[in-house]
Amino acid sequence: MRPPESWRRARATLVIAAIIAVAWTIAAALGINDYFAIGGGFIPARASGLGVDFPAAPVFLTPLTATFVHAGFVHLAFNLLILLFCGRAVENILGPAALVVLFVTGAYAAAAAQYLVGPQDVTPMVGASGAISAIIGTYAILFGRNRVKIANPKLALWVNALWLAAAWVALQLLIGLTLGDGVERIAYAAHIGGFLSGLLLAKPLLIFRYRKA
DSSP states (O other): OOOOOOSTTOHHHHHHHHHHHHHHHHHHHHTOHHHHHHHHSBOHHHHTTOOOSSOOOOGGGHHHHGGGOOSSHHHHHHHHHHHHHHHHHHHHHHOHHHHHHHHHHHHHHHHHHHHHHOTTOOSOBOSSHHHHHHHHHHHHHHHOOOOSOOSSHHHHHHHHHHHHHHHHHHHHHHHHHHHTOOGGGSOHHHHHHHHHHHHHHHHHHHHHHTTTO
8 A cells, every 4th residue: 555645634643743843842942841851751650659749740641741742853853754754644544533542542552661661760751752653553554565575464564564663763762872862761662562552553443444434
């Protein structure tokens, strides 16, 4: 399947991208990006019961609020580029409601995965990468091409999807190094968790979308 190129049916993608961009711009203009990261980022230790003595979003909302906080302009721009590219194609096929479901589910799946590998970690997880990973996962299932020499086409599709996941994590690593965050600050588990949720939701969302066709 070839990815569609229409922006008319990508309104949810554009709205999400606009909200993310505006949130970062306001925080950057006011010089409160660090406060946003602490108050709105997902901190695994908070989910484990750690109390905080500063104003912060309710812990159950932080997987979502974290998607509107970014480490810098490069981090923001890269995430928006991937969101617009993959989100437009996915939304054209599955519709705006499915795109929102993928984004929100990806955000929580990313947070859950990050929590599992470090439930006492006090480092805020920020950025929309985990949520976007879910959209990339669905994109891989919908538009992945069989470039792997495997007789079973379904297995080949999944192998291709996993290659895309590895490339996405590698690109995030490069962004982290560019920003000076270091390898240890990259939320690998979050990216993988979000991506897997997108892989698993792709077919159910497709079936639901065209259930009356």
